[in-house]
Amino acid sequence: MSKPHIIVGISGASGAIYGVTLLDMLREVEVETHLVVSKSGELTLSAETGLKLKDMETRADHIHPVKNIGATIASGSFKTMGKIIAPCSIRTASEISSGITASLLTRATDVVLKERRRLAFMVCETPLHLGHLRTLTQLAEMGAIIAPPVPAFYTAPASIDAMVRQSLGRVLDLFDIETDITRWPGLAPS
Template identity: 60%
Template structure:
């Protein structure tokens, strides 16, 4: 396959920064990225980060239009290490769970599942009702990994960028992509050890 390839999807949920961080971290790790962005995500990217579609040029190795169901990533014969959807909206999650592949985003995810590759969904929704939970259970049974971007406070992030980078790097860990951006847990500090009962 040559260089490892990762499909990155950015859906319209809040948290567009996770997708942008995933592109940057994967590139630093030498991973070839294939990006697909939903129409709703273009609105979120602009609202949250002030980015437009043209600003995505150069951030990924290949950008696939969301309507292009004939793209390379729509076929299982196009080998990848899997797909990360960051952030993942409930709508995108639901389409993937039901196999309703109405866009390249859900089709690419469906391909990853059918080929038994890794699919990681950074779901951005709270609180969750029973339908959400049942959909997440169904996807887990199908082989996907549901990974809401939960901050790691033990890493003592200094700002929002560090929170985003840590969560995104942990998601990339699931593809065995080490970005060097994770502050790894090494146990409680020695100073605290003597205070434990």
């Protein structure tokens, strides 16, 4: 039996480390990854991590060129668990909410929505104006999960990596993918 497939998108928002670490975490749990990175995502990846798209070949099982709208992930017949866009820019979210699929990143996302598969947007933008909120509301109404990376300080994170992994672990929970994140221990009764 083949490993389950999941699509990972990296767009141009700040937070490229989320996409990089997500691929590492999915490799640890033996999920086959299909990566697509927007042109802006490539620039942010390089600026924030020093990594190039070529460097992602050791992290992702498959890398699909953003202009290849004929890739396997652009078809509903290609079965996946769904997709996580980490990080997700407002531009990418806006394209998808309006149904405009100008690249493989947005086309593959549209397919995940139409096939009613799990879809999580790790939106990295603040503050949000009313137009942003309406876009995100529309995506939620369409079935997407809006999951901004919010640090869980109850874990007493010792590093940025710990905060990133905790946020990603919570998103992977949505896909029933178990990771080794710290869980809320509960409060002792007073």
